[in-house]
Amino acid sequence: MxxxxxxxxxxxxxxxxxxxxxxxxxxxxxxxxxxxxxxxxxxxxxxxxxxxxxxxxxxLLKEDFVPESANKFLHALAPAIAMVTAVMAFAVVPFGPTDPSDPDAPQFVIAPGIDVGLLYIFSVSSLAVYAVILGGWASNNKYSFLGGLRSAAQVISYEIPLGLAVLGVILLARSLNLEQIVAAQADRVWFVFYQPLGFLIFLAAAFAETNRAPFDLPECEQELVGGYHTEYSGMKFALFFLGEYTHIITVSYLTAILFFGGWDLPFIVSADDRGFLAGLLKVLVLLVKAFCMIVFMMWVRWTLPRFRFDQLMRLAWKALIPLALLNLVLTAVLVHVARSFGLVDQFRVAVAYLWVIGAIVLVIAVGWLINASRRSAYGT
Amino acid sequence: MRPDDPDILWLEEPKLTLAERLYLPAIIEGLSVTGRVALQKKITRQYPDEPYRPEDPIKYRGVHRLNRDEQGRVKCVACFLCATACPAHCIDIVAAEAPWPDREKYPEHFVIDELRCIYCGMCEEACPVDAIELTSFYDLTGWTREEMIFDKEKLLSVYDQTAQQEPLRTAGFRLAQTPPDEAEEH
Known part of the structure; x- marks a missing residue:
């Protein structure tokens, strides 16, 4: 059954x-x-x-054109990888309420109770970069190849701040299990208020991971014709597209789950509401949150111009990674202090307050550091 | 030129302020701009459903017509000035002796290739008797290339169709604006 x-x-x-x-x-x-x-x-x-x-x-009806000089096998494999990895990542994403303690209750997730859920998502979804690289290489087209290379460099760079930003949430929730992370926020304050800096870093890195503007360098039309999928047509091209948008759905659900309390919405639905209707309402709440995130991503895409590649790399390595590291260290210290004094719940408000102050100070400090390094770079 | 030449103007890259380097204020500003524009009135015209009519049909350069005089005859005197002026060489005239006493020649055939025409209006300017004019009719389509080669009858029928809403362009202008004696002075 x-x-x-x-x-x-x-x-x-x-x-x-x-x-x-x-x-x-x-x-x-x-x-x-x-x-x-x-x-x-x-x-x-x-x-x-x-x-x-x-x-x-x-x-479906379009001609599936394969370039004569392409590596036929890899050319066909790449879109399949793009689609499979994108769908696989969704397996552990809860799209509604789950109750790990009660196996008979309806679990709105394909694979319930995966303790390494977040880790699994990151490992599987970063496999999608193989699709981009293989697609770019197998096409035997220099523009496609450049798109693939850019994607590889970009994903490797942005995986680091993405993971580091999420570590703060994991420290607060004390679990990698997405269901537990939602439970840790239910009827308390959402993690976005504890981790404002972490959220911003996560957002920027997630845009880069999904190859969305302003980080859509692997497929920038103005420079690379179409990027890695220049030589793809018909359903193979559609598979790349499907994979990409599935990624967007996954990232939006992740954002809602990690930072916006999952299916929790104050005054509407709380963890105590049980039963079928409440469950349905929770699914809807989470859906709306994810949808808002998707709309936001699209809004950003049609607003911001694309980064230059060196700016992209500088942002990741010189701004996001140091900030994410500081975020991680400070969260770890604060959580440890709070727990060793037994101030788990009362302390949370104070932590949130400290965070806002700390974030501002940190941003100013790092901005000053970057400015200083720049001044020395220009020799003035 | 040496690097310390006093004529060289060395420019420094303007320093960005902290707010500029954080990107965030600029991002929020940009999002508010696009958000506002998204709610504004759309400028799309759903063309076949909402047809476009030129605001000033007298100035628009669309399909040609051959004007008729008061007796309904073709005005053209087959002087070839339009065909000579035409940069696209799309006008083909075969002249013949006029059957009427008021002119020497008339066009036996007058053919314009509407696909070759670039709608520059130089034929209209060249014509000494205001016989050829451009109308505001622009959405010209056809199934074959042959259909788009307009002969004399077709061009005259364009006049018949547009004469009501579009009066003669040049004639009225000349008569009203430039009296004959003044024109001679120039």
Whole structure:
């Protein structure tokens, strides 16, 4: 019976993701249009509601062109990796309330009770960079290859601040299990108030990890034609796209879970609310939070210009990583002090307060340091 | 030129303030700009559904027409000035002796290749009798290239269709603005 349940959950979730991705592309086009004072797709169905289906049919019917000099096997493998890793990462992401202590209760996650959940997500989703590199290399096209190389450098660099920023949350929640992390925030203060700096670093790194603007250098049209997917067409191209947008969904859910309390929403739904309707409400709350994050990502994409590659690297190594390290050390010290004095809950407000002050001071200090190093670099 | 040449002006990269280097204030400002614009009125014109009509049809340079005189005859005197002026060489005229006593020649054939035309309006300017003019009709389509080669009858029919809403462009202007004696002085 449990096997049936799990298979059913996998089917529902993967099907839902495919559909969601199709409509996210429509949403992206609509947001782009609105920001440019256009209307956007509105021919297929009411306000373009059938546009994703038309796009899908077009992708399926298009010629699948493989360059003559491409490595056929790797060329076909790359989009598959992109899609598989993106979907696999979603396996441990709870999309609704879970109760690890009660195995009979409905668990809104494909694989409940994975203690290394966060670690698993990072390891699997960073495998997606293989798809980009392989796709770029196998195409035997210099622009594709450059896109792949950029992606490799970028993902390696931004994985570090991403992981370090999340470590602060892990210290506070005392668990890598995503369900436990949500439980640690339920009916208390969301982690974004304890970790404002960590949240900003996570946000920047997540944009880079998902290859979204302003960090979309692997596929910048103006320099690299299309980046790593220049030589892809038809359904293979669509798979890259699906993988990319699935990543966005995963990252948005992660942001909601790690920093915005998951399904918790004060005055609406709390951990004590049990039963089917409350469960459904929690799924909805989490969905809305993730959706807001997705809209924010798209809004940013159509607002900010792209970074130059050296600026991208400087931001990661000279700003985000030092800040993330300081964030980690300070969180560790504060958590240790609070716990050794037995001030677990009363201390939290004080910690939050300290954090805001500390973040401002830190940012100023690091800014001054960067300024100093710059001045010496220009020899003035 | 030596590096310490006094004529060289050495410029320093302007120093960014802390706020500028944090990116965050600029990011928030940018987001507020795009957010505001997204809520503004859309400028898209849904073209086939909301057709565009030139604001001043007299100034628009669209499909040509061959004007008729008061008796309904073609005004053209087959002088070839338009064909000579045409930079795209899209006007083809075959002249013949005029059947009417008021002019020597008239165009037996008058063909314009609307696909070759660049709609510059130089034929209109060159014409001494205001016989050829551009109309404001612009959404010209056809299934074949042959369809888009307009002969005399077709060009005259364009006049018949547009004569009501678009009066003669040049004639009225000349008569009203420049009296004949003044024109001779220039």
């Amino acid at each position: 449990t096997v049936v349940w799990i298979v059913l959950k996998i089917l529902v979730v993967t099907a839902f993701i495919q559909l969601a991705v199709a409509y996210l592309i429509l949403l992206e086009r609509k947001i782009a249009a609105y920001i440019q004072q256009r209307i956007g797709p509105n021919r297929a169905g009411w306000h373009g509601i059938l546009q994703p289906i038309a796009d899908g049919v077009k992708f």
